[in-house]
Amino acid sequence: MKLKRDYEKILQECLNIDPYFFVDVVVSLYGLQEVRQDFQEFFREPINQDNLYQALLEISKNIMSQHYGFEKFLEKVIKRNNSYIQFAGYNTFTQEQLSQIFSEDIVPSIHRRGVTPEMMILYYFSNNMFKHKDIEFLIEQHSIYKEKAEQARQRYAEQNPMPEKLPSQIDMEAFLYAQEDLQYIENADWQGIAERFGCEYDEENKVYNKVKRGYLLYYDVNIEMLKEIKNDYEHYFELLFALQNRLFLFKEKQYVIAKEIHKLKEENRTLRIENKRLKKTLTELEHKLRAFAKTKDDSKEKEYLKILKENYYLKTRIEKLEQTIEDLEKAEEINKEIQENITIEKPAIEIPPKQLPEYQTIAIVGGKWNSREKELLQEKLNTCEVIFIEPERTIAKIDAISNADIVVFDTSRNAHKYHEIVKQNVRKLFYINKSSAEEVVKLFQQNNNID
Numbered sequence: 001m002k003l004k005r006d007y008e009k010i011l012q013e014c015l016n017i018d019p020y021f022f023v024d025v026v027v028s029l030y031g032l033q034e035v036r037q038d039f040q041e042f043f044r045e046p047i048n049q050d051n052l053y054q055a056l057l058e059i060s061k062n063i064m065s066q067h068y069g070f071e072k073f074l075e076k077v078i079k080r081n082n083s084y085i086q087f088a089g090y091n092t093f094t095q096e097q098l099s100q101i102f103s104e105d106i107v108p109s110i111h112r113r114g115v116t117p118e119m120m121i122l123y124y125f126s127n128n129m130f131k132h133k134d135i136e137f138l139i140e141q142h143s144i145y146k147e148k149a150e151q152a153r154q155r156y157a158e159q160n161p162m163p164e165k166l167p168s169q170i171d172m173e174a175f176l177y178a179q180e181d182l183q184y185i186e187n188a189d190w191q192g193i194a195e196r197f198g199c200e201y202d203e204e205n206k207v208y209n210k211v212k213r214g215y216l217l218y219y220d221v222n223i224e225m226l227k228e229i230k231n232d233y234e235h236y237f238e239l240l241f242a243l244q245n246r247l248f249l250f251k252e253k254q255y256v257i258a259k260e261i262h263k264l265k266e267e268n269r270t271l272r273i274e275n276k277r278l279k280k281t282l283t284e285l286e287h288k289l290r291a292f293a294k295t296k297d298d299s300k301e302k303e304y305l306k307i308l309k310e311n312y313y314l315k316t317r318i319e320k321l322e323q324t325i326e327d328l329e330k331a332e333e334i335n336k337e338i339q340e341n342i343t344i345e346k347p348a349i350e351i352p353p354k355q356l357p358e359y360q361t362i363a364i365v366g367g368k369w370n371s372r373e374k375e376l377l378q379e380k381l382n383t384c385e386v387i388f389i390e391p392e393r394t395i396a397k398i399d400a401i402s403n404a405d406i407v408v409f410d411t412s413r414n415a416h417k418y419h420e421i422v423k424q425n426v427r428k429l430f431y432i433n434k435s436s437a438e439e440v441v442k443l444f445q446q447n448n449n450i451d
Contacts, residue, residue, distance in 0.1 A: 003127065005078075007071045010125045011063065017121065017139055018146075022077075024118045026060045029081055031109045038076040078126040084108070085123050090115045095137050100436070102141050103370060105148070117141040337415045338391050344411060344419055344431065356444050358383045360405035365422055366391040367410030367435035377437035394418040398425055408443070410435055
């Protein structure tokens with residue numbers, strides 16, 4: 001039986017939370033492909049990358065203004081939103097799990113994963129669950145996002161001033177012209193204006209006489225049209241503003257990853273320069289060795305042995321450098337394959353000890369751990385040294401992984417090739433699919449009560 005929806009109530013409940021609620025929903029949910037699939041039939045021109053945001057503007061404005069037929073637009077959005085959430089299983093997530101996803105500040109329409117508080121709220125409202133137990137939590141998360149977005153926008157605005165929105169700007173400008181409160185007003189060609197519009201200019205009273213009323217009607221009509229254009233601009237501004245906010249926050253999260261990649265590239269470049277320099281020195285030493293071998297001068301034996309020793313050292317150093325460079329290049333390639341929630345086919349089942357480990361080194365490889373979860377895990381395992389290794393650093397930290405007493409492979413963000421590398425370097429390997437202290441502790445909770 002098809003669910004009967006009260007679209008006006010759904011809309012009003014959403015707008016009570018935020019007047020621009022649907023701008024956030026549309027921006028989060030729709031990319032070019034999705035807009036074409038759901039809304040191309042409502043547009044004369046083909047929707048493409050150039051007019052995508054104009055289309056999003058029209059969609060969100062139609063819904064928010066309750067234009068004729070807005071129910072069809074809202075139904076399309078609800079259908080896509082609900083299908084996406086149910087397919088990914090976000091409707092089964094706990095508040096803690098959702099909170100972790102929200103904290104990542106990703107844009108589902110761009111990154112093809114994740115969910116936002118607004119999408120979850122619409123999901124429940126569209127299923128007539130206006131009093132669902134998670135609604136208060138989701139509204140709070142929406143407020144947190146708005147506050148973070150505003151802070152991110154302010155930080156960005158300090159370096160990139162944003163245009164101000166001036167209410168009634170057109171009316172204000174008309175008033176200033178009428179009051180002649182303008183720079184260079186004395187340069188205006190008043191008589192030339194009179195000639196162009198076929199009227200008389202009264203310089204004493206600063207007015208025009210015998211102005212054809214059609215002219216005034218024309219400008220009056222066009223001023224109203226300009227006001228409508230301005231309203232569209234403001235709505236368009238809010239649309240871009242919503243997308244910009246989400247991208248600001250995501251950008252800050254990605255800065256850490258980008259910094260790590262840059263560090264790897266710089267390290268690679270430095271090592272290449274060092275390797276080139278050492279090879280040049282080695283070539284010079286080899287020339288000297290050959291020269292000594294030809295002369296067979298016993299008095300220079302000590303110098304010969306010294307050069308021979310340096311030669312051996314440089315060869316060893318170069319070999320190590322070349323191996324490091326090879327590892328870095330390999331890491332750069334594998335890093336491109338890192339993804340969310342990878343599936344490991346039939347991992348070897350390792351039975352962990354039935355009590356919480358003590359005084360051991362535990363390496364957590366991969367995942368997307370935030371500072372709070374790291375602290376919680378360290379508190380639970382307060383006698384252990386817990387090492388968190390980002391997937392990008394797997395090869396660089398392979399010695400630390402190999403020497404750890406316990407290695408946990410986090411599949412929530414990782415790469416299959418890194419799994420193979422880790423598996424080859426450790427005796428036992430345990431698995432989790434979520435970056436949380438609770439998941440790790442569960443490994444050791446079998447038949448054991450942990451506070």
